[in-house]
Each structure stands twice: as structure tokens, then as C-alpha cells.
Amino acid sequence: MLTFAVLVLATLALLCHHRKRAYARNTVGFLHAAAGAGGGGERVLWVALDGLQHADAAKGVKRQYVVFTNEYKPEDRLSAESSDQHLLSLVEKQFSIRLLRPVRFIYLRPAVTRWLSGDAYPRLTLLLQTFWGGAALFYEVAIANAVTPIVLETVGVPFVYPLLRLLAGCTVISYTHYPIVSSAMTQRVRIGEVSHTNAPTVARNPMLRCAKVVYYEVFSLLYRCMGFFPNVVLTNSSWTQNHAQSIFWPRTCIRLYPPCDVAGFAAESQPPALRNNRIVSVGQFRPEKNHMLQLVAFHAAMPRLPMDAKLVMIGGVRNADDRKRVEQLHARAKELGIEKQVEVLMNATVAEVRAELGKCVIGLHTMRDEHFGIVLLEYLAAGCIPLGHRSGGVELDILNSPDLGFLAVTAEEYAAAMVEICEMRLRDPERYVQFQKRGSEHVKSFDDSSFRTRFVELVSEYVYAC
Structure with a gap:
């Protein structure tokens, strides 16, 4: 069984590396399923991409950018606008950002990205969303398609980090908006506090509370291991930074406030x-x-x-x-x-x-x-x-x-x-x-300008090393 597992992993690694060769070594991919949603996380994605393109232009660097995301089709079925054009139009409308150079979009299948949502898992949500969702995303990005040599993950899907590093050999940069599990969550379960993550039936039952605390502790240990794999972890606040350093165990962890309009x-x-x-x-x-x-x-x-x-x-x-x-x-x-x-x-x-x-x-x-x-x-x-x-x-x-x-x-x-x-x-x-x-x-x-400048400074070591 162990030999079979090793052979499967080795085959996957060879396949990922072979497909990755379709890109130049300095190609950057942004991994963000809901790139057209128009929220704060999406603003991070597009301002970061815009900042890198302007930095490339200033340095005279030629580079391809790839965005792995859901497909956003025009609401008007008779529209001549392509999905690519529609998404770029959405971004310009939402954030007043017009990219300097063209980007390539690789659209993720809804049948895969649905597993990234916690709504898909009525029980053991944290565990299944993290591992099954992360594995499904890796399959879609690196096996069903070709993953880029440099990946910027701007949502926070931690299980994809070790897979991208170990199997695909990618340089991985993570922008983490919040830790999936925290000591505060565990403490609320321990004292029986009712919250949106701790149902009354669990909070009132000592046995269920104890079981959930053990579940959180085990998951926290696994989560710590995932934090070691990104080359650098950028966090969006002091609160996230403090929790990431104590729970996520990143090798390099730097606070970078998100951009605001x-x-x-x-x-x-x-x-x-x-x-x-x-x-x-x-x-x-x-x-x-x-x-x-x-x-x-x-x-x-x-x-x-x-x-x-x-x-x-x-x-x-x-x-x-x-x-x-x-x-x-x-x-x-x-x-x-x-x-x-x-x-x-x-x-x-x-x-x-x-x-x-x-x-x-x-x-x-x-x-x-x-x-x-x-x-x-x-x-x-x-x-x-x-x-x-x-x-x-x-x-x-x-x-x-x-x-x-x-x-x-x-x-x-x-x-x-x-x-x-x-x-x-x-x-x-x-x-x-x-x-x-x-x-x-x-x-x-x-503001956008402050974020753009600081982001380019922090990732230059990894993006311009190739």
C-alpha cells in the first residue's frame, strides 16, 4: 500500500512538473476562485496584479500572468463580450483598475470549486473544507490544467500550499486574510459559549464540548504543518499576524494591510x-x-x-x-x-x-x-x-x-x-x-498606492529571482 501511494505521488509530481514547463520560469499565477466577486479580498488580488505589471514595465521585464478563477459570463446572452472581457470590465467597474497588459484566464469548473465552500460540508466543516477542498483545487489547477512556476494564493486555502511546493515544485506566496482556526475559537468551545461556529447543542453538552476541543486541537496541529510550506505568508492585520505566528508556523510572516478605495x-x-x-x-x-x-x-x-x-x-x-x-x-x-x-x-x-x-x-x-x-x-x-x-x-x-x-x-x-x-x-x-x-x-x-508599493517590495525577492 505504501509503495502504491509513493508511486501515485511520484506520477502526479512528474505530471505537474511536465505541464508546468509550458510556462516561462518567471510566469506568475494568481489563485483566486471568486476573482469577480468585488469584495475586499478581490481588491487585494487586482491591486497586487496591477502593481506587479507596473513594476515589470518599470524594470523592462516581460512576463505572462495567469489568473485561475471561476468563469464570469455576461448576463446578456446576446452580448458579444467574451468571458475574459466581461471579467476585466467587472474589475474596472468595481475597482477602477485597468490592467497595463493582457492576462490569461484559466477557468475553474464549478463542480470543483463548490468544494471550497463550507456550505458543502454539514459536518466536520473545517477538516473537509480544508483537505478535500484544497486537494480538489490542486487537482484542477495543477493536474487538469498547467500550474505556473510562481503562485500567489490570495484567498487562504492552506492544504494547497504543501501540494504546490512538494508535488509541483512551485514558489508559493500566500496572502492570508484570517486563520482558519484560532485559539479564541477553541476557548469559546471549552467554556461552552454559543456562537455561529459552536451550536447550542454542543455548548450545553460537556462530552460534545470535549470532543470538539480535541477536534480543534488536532486540526490546529495539521494547520501548523501547512504554514511551513509557503515561501512567504503575508497577513492583513495585527490580529491575523499574531494568530498566524502562533498557530500557522510560517517560515516568513509579514503584515501587509489590504488596500482600500x-x-x-x-x-x-x-x-x-x-x-x-x-x-x-x-x-x-x-x-x-x-x-x-x-x-x-x-x-x-x-x-x-x-x-x-x-x-x-x-x-x-x-x-x-x-x-x-x-x-x-x-x-x-x-x-x-x-x-x-x-x-x-x-x-x-x-x-x-x-x-x-x-x-x-x-x-x-x-x-x-x-x-x-x-x-x-x-x-x-x-x-x-x-x-x-x-x-x-x-x-x-x-x-x-x-x-x-x-x-x-x-x-x-x-x-x-x-x-x-x-x-x-x-x-x-x-x-x-x-x-x-x-x-x-x-x-x-x-490606500491602493501604499499597498501596491509595499506588496511589490515584499514579493520582489521571489518574483524577480527567475
Whole structure:
């Protein structure tokens, strides 16, 4: 059996190396299944690619770039636009990025990429998503297709790292947005705390809690081993950096804040007198975003808020589960008697989000242990005062000074902060303006240009060595 396994692995390695020879040694591939999704992770991908192309042009380097991603077809079936053209048009619309040189797209099959989603695994989600999903992705990239000699993985699929290094012989650069498992997750299970990753049935049963702690500990050990294989791991925040160094065991680990569309949001910013009393939350309708806390906090603050105050929840709806969560929010708002003061905007455009943030009074965020929280930067850039959760990258990297915004944990703390900020806009607009000025200055270090320059500096050793 062992001999057979070795023969299979050797055959796979030979096949991967043979196919990789189709590319020049300096060819760079970006591995990012949802390249057209338009989120913060996708911004990292496209700003990084744009930065490398401009660096190549400055150095006189000729290089091919390949993007391994899902296929994005035009919605209009009669459109003459190809999938490649449509994806590039999406990127230009989403991020105002027009690439300097052409890139090659290799489209991943949906039958394979579906295994990268946690929704595909009702049980043992972490284990199966990581190993089966990673193995499926490696097969699609390196065996069904030809993998590039240099791979930049910008999502965070850890099992693909040892496969790319050991079997395909690639140089691997990882941009890690968050650790898959953390000591905080294990501790919550240990003390029986109910959360979106720890169901009530497990939290209340000592035997199940013990079994899940063992499961997390074993998985953490396996996760540590995967961290050794990338040539360099870039992390998006101090929180992620700290956890990666203690859990992921990377050989080289460097913090690199993700890029933010500072200019786009700043263009919509209004002074206090032209702002309304809307409290706006931006974030996908996922359990960890904790929208229910927003409703409870807003309800508690209502008697002390201006009569026209409203809570506006803006978020993406990806599937039936997300739609169900939106329905639950409407039902909860009705239970609290605030349904007329609550608006839910689904799948709003970037322009609509900018417009809302440019004239609202508060930018609201309630996710615990957010690895970074780029939406807080968008709040600061748009000139509304951010009110975020006192944890994770939000506390360590973004609202790391009380002069930049407000932090809270409980519904009572959120309600008190809502009241204070609304009163500030009406009664002390000069103080509100000072918050805006400090926020505007703070976000400059997170713009596209800063990320592009630093990213090229950090990966040059690996990208320009060939």
C-alpha cells in the first residue's frame, strides 16, 4: 500500500512538473476562485496584479500572468463580450483598475470549486473544507490544467500550499486574510459559549464540548504543518499576524494591510450639517456579522435618538440562507416595534454604498474578532464616524485611537455610543469635523498606492529571482 501511494505521488509530481514547463520560469499565477466577486479580498488580488505589471514595465521585464478563477459570463446572452472581457470590465467597474497588459484566464469548473465552500460540508466543516477542498483545487489547477512556476494564493486555502511546493515544485506566496482556526475559537468551545461556529447543542453538552476541543486541537496541529510550506505568508492585520505566528508556523510572516478605495469614498463625504440621522451598517448577511445585535442596540437607543433616526443595513445576499437571515431581521425588527425605522438594502451597488456612507451619521460594525475590517476604513474615508466591535483588527489596526471612532461590545455600549455620536453632530459639529479630519488622515496609509508599493517590495525577492 505504501509503495502504491509513493508511486501515485511520484506520477502526479512528474505530471505537474511536465505541464508546468509550458510556462516561462518567471510566469506568475494568481489563485483566486471568486476573482469577480468585488469584495475586499478581490481588491487585494487586482491591486497586487496591477502593481506587479507596473513594476515589470518599470524594470523592462516581460512576463505572462495567469489568473485561475471561476468563469464570469455576461448576463446578456446576446452580448458579444467574451468571458475574459466581461471579467476585466467587472474589475474596472468595481475597482477602477485597468490592467497595463493582457492576462490569461484559466477557468475553474464549478463542480470543483463548490468544494471550497463550507456550505458543502454539514459536518466536520473545517477538516473537509480544508483537505478535500484544497486537494480538489490542486487537482484542477495543477493536474487538469498547467500550474505556473510562481503562485500567489490570495484567498487562504492552506492544504494547497504543501501540494504546490512538494508535488509541483512551485514558489508559493500566500496572502492570508484570517486563520482558519484560532485559539479564541477553541476557548469559546471549552467554556461552552454559543456562537455561529459552536451550536447550542454542543455548548450545553460537556462530552460534545470535549470532543470538539480535541477536534480543534488536532486540526490546529495539521494547520501548523501547512504554514511551513509557503515561501512567504503575508497577513492583513495585527490580529491575523499574531494568530498566524502562533498557530500557522510560517517560515516568513509579514503584515501587509489590504488596500482600500480611499479616494472613491472620500469624494462622497459631506460635512455634519449636510448629513442625516441614518446609522448605516455595511456587511454581508452572514451569522458572524451579528446584525441582530445592531437591532437590539438601535432599539435601546431609540428613545434618545432624533425622531428621524433610522438603521440602514446594507449587505450582499448570495443564496437562500442569506435571504432567510434577511427575513429573520425583518421579523425581529417587527417584534421590537422598530420595523418602520429599519431599512435593509440587498446587493447595493458600490455607488449606492458610497452615497449612503457619505451622508450618514454613523458607520456601524458588530462582528466579533473581525480579522481586519476594511469597512471601517470605508467609514472613515466617507466621513461618517465609525462605531465598531472592540476586538480583532478593528481594535488593533483601524480604530486604535479614541480620536478616530468608537468601540463597543454589548448592546448597551453600542446604544450609548449611537446617542453620543448623533448628539455630537447636532450640538457639537466642530468635534464631529475633528473626527472626520483625523479619520481622513488615518486612512491615507491604507490606500491602493501604499499597498501596491509595499506588496511589490515584499514579493520582489521571489518574483524577480527567475
